[in-house]
Amino acid sequence: MQEQFPSIIQSIMKTSQDMWQKGWAEANGGNISLRLEKEQVPVCSPKSDWIPLGCSLPELSKECFLVTGTGRYLRNIALFPWKNIGIIELDETASGYRILEGFEPTGKPTSELAAHLMTHASIKKAYNNSKRAVIHTHAPSLIALTYALTLDSALLSKLLWQCHVECIVGFPSGIEFIPWMMAGSKDIGEATAMALARRPLAVWQFHGVFGTGRNLDEAFGLIDMAEKAASIFLLAKSTGCIRHAPTVEQLRSIAENFKGVPEESFLNADTTAFFR
Ligand SMILES: [Zn+2]
Structure with missing residues (x-):
């Protein structure tokens, strides 16, 4: 460097x-x-x-x-x-x-300056001034999920937790799914800023992902983790024979082992149709 x-x-x-x-x-x-x-x-x-x-x-x-x-x-x-x-x-x-x-x-x-600054205003307050980095990128496997599956925040969060077991440790509050809106608009900026006050990641349907962190490494790492989970799902799905996925009890025990508190309502989402 x-x-x-x-x-x-x-x-x-x-x-x-x-x-x-x-x-x-x-x-x-x-x-x-x-x-x-x-x-x-x-x-x-x-x-x-x-x-x-x-x-x-x-x-x-x-x-x-x-x-x-x-x-x-x-x-x-x-x-x-x-x-x-x-x-x-x-x-x-x-x-x-x-x-x-x-x-x-x-x-x-x-x-996308408006979406970035609205997000900074939101996360500065929500995380007591600790979060300083915002990344928006076009991570292809996460985008592909928004074409292949009918999603909401609970379904997407649980699917990623199940497809890469580090995810429930990395983002126990989940990942927000934001249905399509025009990029660059005030509406998508506001929706993204609100979402990222609750969770460190937000997916824009058909477009990409936003990640936040205390620094660029943390924001990049969280996006990388979610993208890897999405890739593992697509790879397993491409075999045509997914036979197993982590249970809710297994996910909960992983989170507990790392002292994480997962979003309980997301654990109850029914992802069984995705694994058929
Ligand atoms: Zn973009």
């Missing part, structure tokens, strides 16, 4: 490269944001005037974010970081932002 970049930039270079290598980030697909600590914000003159956000998020007053650029390819971040990412600062009421660094020469933040 190029040592001339601060560690926070190196972390987004590594995460975006991992997303590309996993096959989650074709063309300009996917976006990343990270709420910065004060000491991580560069001391520099702003590179733009204030730009309206179209909403106000007072929880994020004067916060600064590292964000990927609109139309930019995640796989190019490691090659040309300041062309493909930037740092923005929100104003006093968090109803506008200005660019402090990056998006060279004349770019701007991701078109």
